[in-house]
Structures are given as structure tokens and as C-alpha cells.
Amino acid sequence: MTNILITKADGEQQEFNPEKLEVSLSRAGASTTVRARVLARVMSELKPGMTTEEIYRHAFEILRQDESSPVAARYSMRRAVFALGPSGFPFE
Numbered sequence: 001m002t003n004i005l006i007t008k009a010d011g012e013q014q015e016f017n018p019e020k021l022e023v024s025l026s027r028a029g030a031s032t033t034v035r036a037r038v039l040a041r042v043m044s045e046l047k048p049g050m051t052t053e054e055i056y057r058h059a060f061e062i063l064r065q066d067e068s069s070p071v072a073a074r075y076s077m078r079r080a081v082f083a084l085g086p087s088g089f090p091f092e
Helices: 018-025 033-043 052-065 071-083
Strands: 004-007 013-015
Touching: 004 052, 013 018, 018 033, 018 052, 018 071, 033 052
Parallel strands: none
Antiparallel strands: 004 013
């Protein structure tokens, strides 16, 4: 599977780089086995033009199914912080 173009959040198309997904999962604390399983499933379902958001959501769902660790919570923390907005206090 080479030269699959994905669409970034800014609309730019870029070749899918599985190493970026693996590094992201590693930072969240996923074990080597979990990273390999998530990466294999994402790559098997990867389609040209897929967005980075779709790839993230798919990886997150796979992590959520792995109930043995809180990796999914750490993986989604960055998204949760961004959802607060630029002020960081959406409730004020």
C-alpha cells in the first residue's frame, strides 16, 4: 500500500505516513502490540482521500475496544484540550 493520499485538516493532500500514527499512539502509551494492531487495522481500511480526522477517529475506536488500558483516554486528551477553544474556558 503505497502512495495513498490523505486529506489534512487544512485541505492539503499528503501521502499517508504510518510512522506518524505509530508515534502518536506511542506518545499515548500504547504498547508495541496495540500499536501494531491499530496500525494494521487502519491501513487495511485506508482509502484515498480519507481525512486525518477519520483516521484519528478510527484509531481511537480501536483503542477504546482495548479495555485493558486507559490509552484511549490519553490519545483523545489533545483533542479535548483543543475543543476548549482558544481561551481554554468555554463556560465563561
